[in-house]
Structures are given as C-alpha cells and as structure tokens.
Amino acid sequence: xxxxxxxxxxxxxxxxxxxxxxxxxxxxxxxxxxxxxxxxxxxxxxxxxxxxxxxxxxxxxxxxxxxxxxxxxxxxxxxxxxxxxxxxxxxxxxxxxxxxxxxxxxxxxxxxxxxxxxxxxxxxxxxxxxxxxxxxxxxxxxxxxxx
Amino acid sequence: xxxxxxxxxxxxxxxxxxxxxxxxxxxxxxxxxxxxxxxxxxxxxxxxxxxxxxxxxxxxxxxxxxxxxxxxxxxxxxxxxxxxxxxxxxxxxxxxxxxxxxxxxxxxxxxxxxxxxxxxxxxxxxxxxxxxxxxxxxxxxxxxxxxxxxxxxxxxxxxxxxxxxxxxxxxxxxxxxxxxxxxxxxxxxxxxxxxxxxxxxxxxxxxxxxxxxxxxxxxxxxxxxxxxxxxxxxxxxxxxxxxxxxxxxxxxxxxxxxxxxxxxxxxxxxxxxxxxxxxxxxxxxxxxxxxxxxxxxxxxxxxxxxxxxxxxxxxxxxxxxxxxxxxxxxxxxxxxx
Numbered sequence: 001x002x003x004x005x006x007x008x009x010x011x012x013x014x015x016x017x018x019x020x021x022x023x024x025x026x027x028x029x030x031x032x033x034x035x036x037x038x039x040x041x042x043x044x045x046x047x048x049x050x051x052x053x054x055x056x057x058x059x060x061x062x063x064x065x066x067x068x069x070x071x072x073x074x075x076x077x078x079x080x081x082x083x084x085x086x087x088x089x090x091x092x093x094x095x096x097x098x099x100x101x102x103x104x105x106x107x108x109x110x111x112x113x114x115x116x117x118x119x120x121x122x123x124x125x126x127x128x129x130x131x132x133x134x135x136x137x138x139x140x141x142x143x144x145x146x147x
Numbered sequence: 148x149x150x151x152x153x154x155x156x157x158x159x160x161x162x163x164x165x166x167x168x169x170x171x172x173x174x175x176x177x178x179x180x181x182x183x184x185x186x187x188x189x190x191x192x193x194x195x196x197x198x199x200x201x202x203x204x205x206x207x208x209x210x211x212x213x214x215x216x217x218x219x220x221x222x223x224x225x226x227x228x229x230x231x232x233x234x235x236x237x238x239x240x241x242x243x244x245x246x247x248x249x250x251x252x253x254x255x256x257x258x259x260x261x262x263x264x265x266x267x268x269x270x271x272x273x274x275x276x277x278x279x280x281x282x283x284x285x286x287x288x289x290x291x292x293x294x295x296x297x298x299x300x301x302x303x304x305x306x307x308x309x310x311x312x313x314x315x316x317x318x319x320x321x322x323x324x325x326x327x328x329x330x331x332x333x334x335x336x337x338x339x340x341x342x343x344x345x346x347x348x349x350x351x352x353x354x355x356x357x358x359x360x361x362x363x364x365x366x367x368x369x370x371x372x373x374x375x376x377x378x379x380x381x382x383x384x385x386x387x388x389x390x391x392x393x394x395x396x397x398x399x400x401x402x403x404x405x406x407x408x409x410x411x412x413x414x415x416x417x418x419x420x421x422x423x424x425x426x427x428x429x430x431x432x433x434x435x436x437x438x439x440x441x442x443x444x445x446x447x448x449x450x451x452x453x454x455x456x457x458x459x460x461x462x463x464x465x466x467x468x469x470x471x472x473x474x475x476x477x478x479x480x481x482x483x484x
Contacts, residue, residue, distance in 0.1 A: 042247045048222075050391035066197065072251070142247075
C-alpha cells in the first residue's frame with residue numbers, strides 16, 4: 001500500500017481522478033469500483049445509495065449510482081464504459097461502510113469494459129502518487145479537507 | 148463583473164414549485180452563471196426526499212386532505228409545504244461547487260443566514276445544513292447534483308402547519324404522532340413578522356454579495372423551460388414517486404431537526420420508543436415480554452443518555468440479556484437521517 005499525504009492508496013488499483021473512484025481489474029473486461037478515501041471523506045457521512053438498473057449499459061461519466069450524504073443527493077459516475085453487472089448489497093444495507101472502509105466497501109462491478117479505457121485511468125505508483133498529492137493539496141487549499 | 152441570474156417564479160403550482168429548480172439545474176451548463184430562484188406553492192402538498200420510503204407517509208391522510216405527494220431528487224425526509232413558505236434555490240455549475248459537503252453548505256447557505264441576520268433574525272448555520280435561530284430550525288434545506296448543476300434548496304417559513312405535518316406521517320401509534328407534534332412545536336421556528344418580498348430582496352442582496360456578482364432579473368430560458376416541463380412529467384409519474392429500491396427499514400424514525408428525533412421499534416416480544424432532544428434520550432417507553440427487569444427501570448436508565456450506540460450499550464450493559472435486547476432494538480435508530 002502507498003501512503004500519500006496521509007491517505008492510504010492501493011497501487012494495484014487504478015483511479016478515476018475527477019470522481020475519486022478506484023477501479024480494480026478483475027480480468028476479462030470486468031472491473032470492480034468504489035470510492036477512494038478522499039472521495040469517501042469529502043462526500044460526508046453516506047446514508048443511502050441506490051444503483052442504476054442491473055444490466056444497464058453505462059457510458060463513462062453516466063450515473064451508475066446515486067449517493068446521499070447530509071441531505072445531498074448526487075450521482076456517482078461510471079469511471080469507464082461498461083454494463084452494470086453487480087452491486088454490493090452490503091453497502092445498500094449499511095452505506096456508512098463506504099466511509100468506514102472505502103476499499104472493502106466496493107460499490108459495483110462493470111463488465112464489457114474496453115481495455116484501453118481501463119488503461120487510460122491513473123495507475124502505477126508514480127502516477128498515483130503524483131495525482132493524489134496534487135488532489136490533496138488542491139482540496140486542502142479549497143478547505144475541502146483538513147490541513 | 149460576474150452575473151447572478153435571479154428568477155422569481157412567484158406563486159406556482161405544487162408541481163412547478165419542485166420542477167422549477169430541478170429543470171434549472173438540469174439545463175445548467177458548465178460555463179453558465181449561477182441562478183438564484185424563488186417560488187411559493189399556491190397549494191399545499193407533501194414532498195419526500197429521494198431515498199425515502201413512501202411508506203413514511205400516511206397516504207390515506209394525504210389523499211383525504213387533497214395533498215399531492217411529490218418526490219424530489221435531493222435528500223431529506225417528508226415535509227409539508229404550503230403557501231406560507233418561500234422557497235429559494237441557488238444553482239451553480241457542478242465544477243464551481245465545493246467538493247466537500249460541509250463547505251458546499253457553508254458557501255451556498257451561509258448567505259441565507261446572513262440575509263436573515265440583516266433582517267433582525269439571529270440566524271446561523273448549524274449541524275452542516277440547518278439554519279437555526281434561537282435554538283429552532285427555521286429553514287428546511289437539501290441539496291443535490293442534477294445534470295451539470297448543483298443546487299441547494301431551502302425555504303423560509305412564515306407560518307407552519309404543525310398539525311398537518313404530524314397528521315400526514317405514518318407512525319405506529321398516537322403516542323409517536325403526539326410526540327412528533329410536540330417536538331415540531333418546540334424545535335421548528337417560523338418568521339411571522341417577515342414578508343416574502345422583504346426576504347426575497349435580502350436573500351438576493353446577500354447572495355450577490357457572497358458571489359461578488361451583479362443581479363440580473365431573468366425569465367427561464369427556452370432550454371430551462373423545456374427542462375422544467377420535462378421534470379414536471381417526471382415528478383408526476385407514479386413510478387418516480389414510488390422511488391428507488393431501498394433496503395428494509397428497522398423501525399420507524401422521524402427526525403425533526405439535527406439532534407432531535409423519535410424512534411420506534413417493535414417485534415420479537417419487544418416494543419421500544421424513545422425521544423431524543425439535543426442528542427440525549429428524554430423519553431423512553433419500553434414493553435418487554437419475558438423480561439427479568441421491570442421495563443420502568445430500563446426506561447429510567449435511558450433518560451439522559453447520549454443517543455449513540457456506544458453510550459446506550461454501556462448504559463444497558465448492567466441489565467444483562469434484557470439490556471442487550473433493548474440495545475439491539477435501538478441501534479438502527481441511532482443512525483439519523
């Protein structure tokens with residue numbers, strides 16, 4: 001595991017920087033996704049999550065889930081195009097787990113993900129470190145997270 | 148100088164009072180100026196947050212009163228809305244909205260509190276997204292991202308029909324309904340000395356100041372109007388009103404404001420109902436079949452305890468299996484929405 005600016009990051013994962021979503025390559029075009037620790041922290045205490053219809057074909061950027069925290073309801077965008085193949089029932093029943101354990105509390109699995117779209121996400125220790133350090137610095141400058 | 152578009156829709160139907168800001172947000176582009184919108188519903192209705200169960204409402208009571216039920220795409224619980232309330236909304240391009248939820252409310256609701264202060268109301272933001280004055284919540288709020296727009300929604304209550312609000316809730320018994328009514332009267336505030344025009348002007352000035360913008364009075368654009376009409380159709384669709392699939396709920400919770408709620412749980416030879424005010428249990432009613440401990444003892448033990456799982460568990464530990472049963476029954480009610 002990597003520690004960047006006080007946050008733990010898994011270098012085996014890829015990351016979508018705009019939405020702070022991690023992506024695990026499960027092979028054969030299937031991925032598992034969840035919120036990274038920065039995404040989980042800035043969202044606030046998550047109290048509900050609902051998902052797009054099972055089997056839905058999602059474009060990258062299209063809402064795969066709707067998340068609610070502190071009376072804010074917002075979409076969580078699919079980090080890559082794919083079909084919504086599975087959702088994690090544990091986070092539907094206990095959405096607070098997304099805050100408590102961002103890597104364990106995965107959200108959904110997509111299949112039919114093009115390899116080039118997966119490869120385009122941030123991956124590898126050097127790239128992850130550079131991106132995440134910059135993101136944390138920016139969030140701290142904005143007052144979005146504690147110094 | 149940046150522009151703040153102001154759209155004052157005036158008195159509108161229940162459906163339009165919700166579709167208005169859904170549509171403005173849905174039509175917002177990443178480079179568009181912020182929009183401060185206002186409206187008042189010309190008819191009373193009931194509105195439910197996106198992730199809330201329709202079963203939280205007594206739909207027969209709503210129908211008997213002729214109250215439409217609309218589901219909004221922001222958070223929060225069921226609310227009774229009528230012409231004694233002014234609705235206002237600030238919509239920004241999502242890329243300009245703070246990433247952190249707390250900062251978002253500070254930036255987008257802080258000016259509203261400032262405006263009320265200028266009108267002599269000692270208003271302040273509390274508990275992330277409540278606007279309070281004199282210990283009472285004076286504005287219901289919620290927020291969301293719709294399309295590329297982030298919108299924060301709030302109201303100012305000039306009067307509030309507490310009895311109507313209590314009547315449209317689905318609760319397991321009259322004691323809980325009475326308790327909800329008592330808490331609403333004690334913890335929700337109204338601003339009867341203010342009038343909508345004065346508040347609208349003060350809010351406009353405060354948001355313009357906060358955004359460093361000049362105000363441009365505006366009508367809905369063609370794209371916004373189309374989006375509003377699209378949202379009217381969506382909000383009027385029974386499938387939308389039914390809401391997304393949600394997990395089964397454990398018990399019934401009614402939150403009045405941050406730190407104030409009632410929770411009821413029944414089953415397996417046990418019935419528990421507690422009232423929480425300012426984060427502490429102030430009332431407990433327990434019926435426990437096959438118990439070794441008198442229920443009244445358990446009830447007294449809970450009074451004054453902090454309403455969070457750890458504190459309740461610690462307090463109930465001395466009561467053995469009976470305490471464990473009560474602890475487990477209450478645990479879901481400590482997650483407050």
